[in-house]
Amino acid sequence: MVDLAAFDANADALASRADGKPLRVASKSVRARELLSRVLARPGWRGVMAFTLPEAVWLARTGVSDDVLVAYPTADRGALAELAADPALAAAVTLMVDDPGQLDLIDAVCPPEGRPALRICLDLDASWRLLGGRVHMGVRRSPVHSAGAAGAFAAAVAARPGFRLVGLMSYEAQIAGLGDAPPGQAVRGAAIRVAQRRSYRELLDRRAAAVAAIREHADLEFVNGGGTGSVAATSADPAVTEVTAGSGLYGPTLFDAYRAWRPTPAAFFACAVVRRPAPGLATVLGGGWIASGSAGESRLPRPWLPTGLKLLGAEGAGEVQTPLVGAAATALRVGDRVWFRHAKAGELCERVNELHLVEGDEVVATVPSYRGEGHAFL
Incomplete structure (x- = not known):
């Protein structure tokens, strides 16, 4: 989105x-x-x-x-x-x-x-x-x-x-x-x-x-x-x-570390909650969209909404599932969505075919990414 x-x-x-x-x-x-x-x-x-x-x-x-x-x-x-x-x-x-x-x-x-x-x-x-x-x-x-x-x-x-x-x-x-x-x-x-x-x-x-x-x-x-x-x-x-x-x-998460100017977060992706393996823990399907560059925590996607969620240090963001903990995890139920921000910008589009363009609380258009148009240039 x-x-x-x-x-x-x-x-x-x-x-x-x-x-x-x-x-x-x-x-x-x-x-x-x-x-x-x-x-x-x-x-x-x-x-x-x-x-x-x-x-x-x-x-x-x-x-x-x-x-x-x-x-x-x-x-x-x-x-x-x-x-x-x-x-x-x-x-x-x-x-x-x-x-x-x-x-x-x-x-x-x-x-x-x-x-x-x-x-x-x-x-x-x-x-x-x-x-x-x-x-x-x-x-x-x-x-x-x-x-x-x-x-x-x-x-x-x-x-x-x-x-x-x-x-x-x-x-x-x-x-x-x-x-x-x-x-x-x-x-x-x-x-x-x-x-x-x-x-x-x-x-x-x-x-x-x-x-x-x-x-x-x-x-x-x-x-x-x-x-x-x-x-x-x-x-x-x-x-x-x-x-x-x-x-x-x-406005990906890497730019949260700049003093001079920080863009407003504008691009997000959602994963659905599919498991509740323990009290205070919610697991979403997928989520392991790791950014390129030097390996480290800064390259992981960050759970954004609802607020108060974080990754598990021992698992991070996984290919097929991502466990989340924090105050908001208790209220999450199977089928709820968790919104993430990617660490980098365009790499998000290598994972999705479509971008839903939102104004206020309304989806006003759905447009293809490069991938959605059948192109993988690199």
């Missing part, structure tokens, strides 16, 4: 935090065409960041957007051939690269003399590295980290026929994707905030230098950065022209 009032309020709050810079919606965090179109129709939102090339092709062909940036490099030969065979599609989709080998693969699938020039975006690694790289804060993404490496790669792209370098992306996961107020961990939270401030200052200088180095070889149409957890900070970077956001539309 998606609460449309909360979804729209989150979209508007994110646009306000972007302070006039356009937001590109991260499709992997939504995974429903109806809701992607809904947010793109709101002020401040423009373009899609897709997570695979086949998805980008589908979104462009179905009219969701004529500006789709693929967030990760692709090795999908079939999708590359389809892209190269259609000039209109090639004009709508931008590929992500960070290694000459990726360009070689594209050329092997569709030689440059037989295709339109393909739009290319360079992924600049935004992680914070200390002590000569021995200390790493952030995710392991692109090998292109320095401004010099970015300029050299841009020169290499410019020298190759069949490619046009139009964008730069850098995702500062250590800021955008790391909550700075983890519950019950005050000392860790303070350390995260210090590290994030220092990382941000380092990235401001390095990203600006990389943009300058690349512009010696290419006319950049956009410089993309950030995510839901860093919209305001990333928008304040003069080198950035657009910011990505997506998870904040649904």
Whole structure:
């Protein structure tokens, strides 16, 4: 279920935090065409960041957007051939690269003399590295980290026929994707905030230098950065022209650990009570919808309504059943529903075919997820 009032309020709050810079919606965090179109129709939102090339092709062909940036490099030969065979599609989709080998693969699938020039975006690694790289804060993404490496790669792209370098992306996961107020961990939270401030200052200088180095070889149409957890900070970077956001539309539990802004919970799933194995204990069918990332309690779904329920530490959220304890468990009966929030955003849609859109206490529409339309892109 998606609460449309909360979804729209989150979209508007994110646009306000972007302070006039356009937001590109991260499709992997939504995974429903109806809701992607809904947010793109709101002020401040423009373009899609897709997570695979086949998805980008589908979104462009179905009219969701004529500006789709693929967030990760692709090795999908079939999708590359389809892209190269259609000039209109090639004009709508931008590929992500960070290694000459990726360009070689594209050329092997569709030689440059037989295709339109393909739009290319360079992924600049935004992680914070200390002590000569021995200390790493952030995710392991692109090998292109320095401004010099970015300029050299841009020169290499410019020298190759069949490619046009139009964008730069850098995702500062250590800021955008790391909550700075983890519950019950005050000392860790303070350390995260210090590290994030220092990382941000380092990235401001390095990203600006990389943009300058690349512009010696290419006319950049956009410089993309950030995510839901860093919209305001990333928008304040003069080198950035657009910011990505997506998870904040649904408001999953991982974003409860942020101080600057916490989205209103908007997406939920329900499981039915099927057992009462003991007093004060209720068991629902299923529920083990575990989020990706580093394994731990933060990746578990959280019982939300009725209030006062929690998972059992010894069992957690199970594939076929999830026992719940707490004050509310006593009142639950077989057939009652328990509503959960997922730890992450779009991964919820990999479990369901339909999303029920709710306004107030009424279901106003039921729309398919990607899965409901028969697509599993990754």
